[in-house]
Amino acid sequence: MISTSLLTEFKNLLGKENVMDSESDRHAYSYDAAVLDAVIPELVLRPTNSEQLGKTVALCNENKLPMTVRGAGTNLSGGTIPTKEHGVVILTNGLNKILEINEQDLYAVVQPGVVTAKFAAEVARRGLFYPPDPGSQAVSTLGGNVSENAGGLRGLKYGVTKDYVMGVNFWNAEGEYVKSGGKTVKCVTGLNISQLMVGSEGTLGVFDEIIFKLVPPPVASKAMLAEFDDINKASETVAAIIANKIVPCTLELLDNATINYVEDFTKAGLPCDAAAILLIEVDGGHIALVEDDAEKVVEICKKNGARRVQMAKDAAEKNKLWEARRNALPALARARPTTVLEDATVPRSQIPAMIKAINDIAAKYKLQIGTFGHAGDGNLHPTILTDKRDKEEFHRVEQAVDEIFDVALSLGGTLSGEHGIGTAKSKWLEKETTKATIIYSRRLKKAVDPNYLLNPGKIIGG
Amino acid sequence: MHEDLHQLAKMLHELDDQMVACMKCGLCQSVCPVFAETMREGDVARGKIALLENLSHEMIKDAEGVQEKLNMCLLCGSCAANCPSGVKVLDIFLKARVIVNTYMGLPPAKKAIFQGLLTKPALFNTILDVASKFQGIFTKPASEVIGSSCSRINAPIIGDRHFMPLAKKPLRKLESARNTRPGKGGYRVAFFPGCVVDKVYPKVGQAVLKALTHHEIGVYMPAGQACCGIPALASGDKESFDKLVQHNLELFEKENFDYLLTPCATCTATMHEIWPLMSGNQTQSMQERIASLSAKVMDITQFMVDVLKVALPVSGSGIKVTYHDPCHLKKSMKVFEQPRALLKSNPRVQFVEMAEADRCCGCGGSFNLQHYNVSKEIGQHKRDNIVASGAQVVATACPACMMQMSDMLSQNKDQVAVKHVMELYAETL
Numbered sequence: 026m027i028s029t030s031l032l033t034e035f036k037n038l039l040g041k042e043n044v045m046d047s048e049s050d051r052h053a054y055s056y057d058a059a060v061l062d063a064v065i066p067e068l069v070l071r072p073t074n075s076e077q078l079g080k081t082v083a084l085c086n087e088n089k090l091p092m093t094v095r096g097a098g099t100n101l102s103g104g105t106i107p108t109k110e111h112g113v114v115i116l117t118n119g120l121n122k123i124l125e126i127n128e129q130d131l132y133a134v135v136q137p138g139v140v141t142a143k144f145a146a147e148v149a150r151r152g153l154f155y156p157p158d159p160g161s162q163a164v165s166t167l168g169g170n171v172s173e174n175a176g177g178l179r180g181l182k183y184g185v186t187k188d189y190v191m192g193v194n195f196w197n198a199e200g201e202y203v204k205s206g207g208k209t210v211k212c213v214t215g216l217n218i219s220q221l222m223v224g225s226e227g228t229l230g231v232f233d234e235i236i237f238k239l240v241p242p243p244v245a246s247k248a249m250l251a252e253f254d255d256i257n258k259a260s261e262t263v264a265a266i267i268a269n270k271i272v273p274c275t276l277e278l279l280d281n282a283t284i285n286y287v288e289d290f291t292k293a294g295l296p297c298d299a300a301a302i303l304l305i306e307v308d309g310g311h312i313a314l315v316e317d318d319a320e321k322v323v324e325i326c327k328k329n330g331a332r333r334v335q336m337a338k339d340a341a342e343k344n345k346l347w348e349a350r351r352n353a354l355p356a357l358a359r360a361r362p363t364t365v366l367e368d369a370t371v372p373r374s375q376i377p378a379m380i381k382a383i384n385d386i387a388a389k390y391k392l393q394i395g396t397f398g399h400a401g402d403g404n405l406h407p408t409i410l411t412d413k414r415d416k417e418e419f420h421r422v423e424q425a426v427d428e429i430f431d432v433a434l435s436l437g438g439t440l441s442g443e444h445g446i447g448t449a450k451s452k453w454l455e456k457e458t459t460k461a462t463i464i465y466s467r468r469l470k471k472a473v474d475p476n477y478l479l480n481p482g483k484i485i486g487g
Numbered sequence: 488m489h490e491d492l493h494q495l496a497k498m499l500h501e502l503d504d505q506m507v508a509c510m511k512c513g514l515c516q517s518v519c520p521v522f523a524e525t526m527r528e529g530d531v532a533r534g535k536i537a538l539l540e541n542l543s544h545e546m547i548k549d550a551e552g553v554q555e556k557l558n559m560c561l562l563c564g565s566c567a568a569n570c571p572s573g574v575k576v577l578d579i580f581l582k583a584r585v586i587v588n589t590y591m592g593l594p595p596a597k598k599a600i601f602q603g604l605l606t607k608p609a610l611f612n613t614i615l616d617v618a619s620k621f622q623g624i625f626t627k628p629a630s631e632v633i634g635s636s637c638s639r640i641n642a643p644i645i646g647d648r649h650f651m652p653l654a655k656k657p658l659r660k661l662e663s664a665r666n667t668r669p670g671k672g673g674y675r676v677a678f679f680p681g682c683v684v685d686k687v688y689p690k691v692g693q694a695v696l697k698a699l700t701h702h703e704i705g706v707y708m709p710a711g712q713a714c715c716g717i718p719a720l721a722s723g724d725k726e727s728f729d730k731l732v733q734h735n736l737e738l739f740e741k742e743n744f745d746y747l748l749t750p751c752a753t754c755t756a757t758m759h760e761i762w763p764l765m766s767g768n769q770t771q772s773m774q775e776r777i778a779s780l781s782a783k784v785m786d787i788t789q790f791m792v793d794v795l796k797v798a799l800p801v802s803g804s805g806i807k808v809t810y811h812d813p814c815h816l817k818k819s820m821k822v823f824e825q826p827r828a829l830l831k832s833n834p835r836v837q838f839v840e841m842a843e844a845d846r847c848c849g850c851g852g853s854f855n856l857q858h859y860n861v862s863k864e865i866g867q868h869k870r871d872n873i874v875a876s877g878a879q880v881v882a883t884a885c886p887a888c889m890m891q892m893s894d895m896l897s898q899n900k901d902q903v904a905v906k907h908v909m910e911l912y913a914e915t916l
Contacts, residue, residue, distance in 0.1 A: 045527075049552030052541050053529035058511050063537070071526075098528065099513045118526045142517075163517040290571070355512060355571020362507040364572075414507065 043071040057100040066107035073119035083200025096166030102447030137168025137232040154242035156183035174224035176443030181401035182274040192236035198474040227480035246308035247319035248343040251326040252299040258330035259301035260377035276401030277304040283395040290356035361410035371438030373403040382432040404442035499543035515566035520847040532566035561851030563814035588723025601727040608713040619653035635897035649897035658689035664710035670703030678708040681751035683886035694913035752813035752885035759784040792825035805835035809878035812845035813885035841876035850891035870895035
């Protein structure tokens, strides 16, 4: 139990309204978007400035309270579910200021609680571009994006969150300030701690400010939709586009089940009888080059067996196509009560093999699996539709998930492309890496967080 | 107490199938007007559903705390309209409010108002008629353009609100009950003005009647109409709600008509959506009666545009008018083009769209009374968008939104008038 005096201390520091200890408030921070058991935190704290954040961390450390930092709680691997014993949730949504957008030097400085889409919109308003666009961007926070190394639809050409992180300033476990990286393109001062922070899921420090790289936006783009009667042909088309040295900014695949669920939800006019569709977008700095690429893509699609290829006529039509893709996961979620969303990722040349394996696994365990994903970067989202209340069926789901990971690893892939490891996948970590990798990581963790208070149990267990 | 909690949990089980559909994606955080102000997870749909689930699984003991969170909601339906998993959030919250209220009991003040007053339309009307005569003693005019008032004295229930005074004479005293046959218009409609139009904005009701008369529509407007029931239901008082539904049902079943029209978005959504939704405990024949009346309920602007097809493509060059989407019209009824069509085809109107036109105004009925500070913060965003549009008039199709926007604009001393779409339409006739 947290003592009354400590509670008072937090209230004096943060203000009464930013210290939540009622049962109902604590229950509201016991889960995230992962299908995992809830853990009720003992306390929820909401600092509203940098100094408060640092002191909050220091106070938690002094009192041996494990801290889980939470932005919008959209995590899909349990990274924002608090720790079992005396867990404390530190909210970042009170730290939501864009501190600087520098148009000369192409960088931005933000607090961790800034919402991704709001940031991207503000950057766009200044004529610049912040490409990472995770599916939850309407609510997700940039701090969370960095912690999870969030991806999105544009990963193939523009990279993921890590490719835009220039610096991370954070509070260490003791509540002391650590600076890493900077605002210059070149910066080799000290260890490259910023990149260590990316994807660390809150286990190594509590972010205070993040410096992001910005880029000039593409001036032209062309979006296409190609329909296939055979999902393998779609997969082969993906491989063929890349082999032809064209890098679309987005190359998304939806299988038949997914197409139908999305169409039902969005009424975007998708072809419900197709075995698969590819949503492809090419962009660039000159319209002629983009149109040239688009024509080549259309040709490649047809050559590889697309039964129909359409090009979006205008911006509105293009936007509608992509809006449909963004709704793939949510739409699948309507089919059954529980949605288990995986993100096993393989080298893109292995996509046909991976999709075939997923369909075989679905048949073997008699499960509904809709697969969609970022086919261009091999990051597929096999989405298992189930009801967690049905114990027998859910057991089959767990077996299927195990098998999906085995196949992904056997194809030279990885456990998670962008959702993180959290607690959901930490048990498989050794399968992909080695025993020594985990020991090394744990030593690192112990060195910077000797009391094991920074989101303990995540990624590397322990 | 423990045994009681078990009972409450069991009652909440009926919501289990609907609640499990929430996959906790958290996207409701991007649209919830209350969350935008408080930033607390317990105030957004995902959090509330998690709390109800935990209450129903007996993981949480503080039922009162959950009730408090449950009431921290405008019932605007923004979350449901944007929910990727299609969770029926409003169904869940309304049913949960009834269940939790049955367990916790209704606060005495609400009990007195709903059960002693609202369900007795004649008494309710008399009391408010008397109140309208004396209100000038305690209040003074605040804005001429808007017609709002504020308190002369330090009255806690009024606070710093700039509220719309009760009309000197309610609609039912200005316009007699009627039962007319259709003329050339061909249709016969029933007219349900709703409490706020009757008591605060009779001019809106008069505008509707003027338009219906102009188009030679037969009108059945009976005396003795009761509230649609939503204030009682939103507070979890199903008993009063049922009484009000039954009262209105009996009144309107007396005559035949093609549509039952209201100029109030909330009344429309309640009668069209909520009446059948909450009729599960009624007899089969009662359910059928409710369903058949509900099916006839239609928003007045939808009737004008979709049925009478009055909107003509005229580009207006008159006063600048913008439009606010009432949540219960756009998100519940999917009606948003019709009121705009009426404005755009109005020769006296130059229509301008405001930013975030469908963002909730923050009124939420009794939410405004219980959580005025949050309601006001939400309303301030609406006010900012209205003013930024440069409009001289903000039009809408819900008298509750009109009250809220009047309060916000008047407090900010803005010279922007608040009107119902039908008022602007009637002015052209």
